[in-house]
Amino acid sequence: RSSDLAYYSEGMRELVGLCTRFALVDAVFQKELPVLILDDPFVNLDDKKTEAAKRLVKELCKKYQIIYLTCKAERII
Numbered sequence: 001r002s003s004d005l006a007y008y009s010e011g012m013r014e015l016v017g018l019c020t021r022f023a024l025v026d027a028v029f030q031k032e033l034p035v036l037i038l039d040d041p042f043v044n045l046d047d048k049k050t051e052a053a054k055r056l057v058k059e060l061c062k063k064y065q066i067i068y069l070t071c072k073a074e075r076i077i
Helices: 010-028 047-060
Strands: 036-039 064-067
Touching: 010 047, 047 064
Parallel strands: 036 064
Antiparallel strands: none
């Protein structure tokens, strides 16, 4: 079934997981916003999805303080 995450690639599952965690942070923290630490979160994404994910993180930086770690130059934001 396409609604089962196992149907999707590992990269897509990781992206869904990342978005789910961001949604959880939004739901749980209403007043005091936490610092978010992202440790090379785009390892399994292809180039197109990596660029989209980087745009998402840039947008989230407007609301949250984000510590973003990566070991690849092409994933630098």
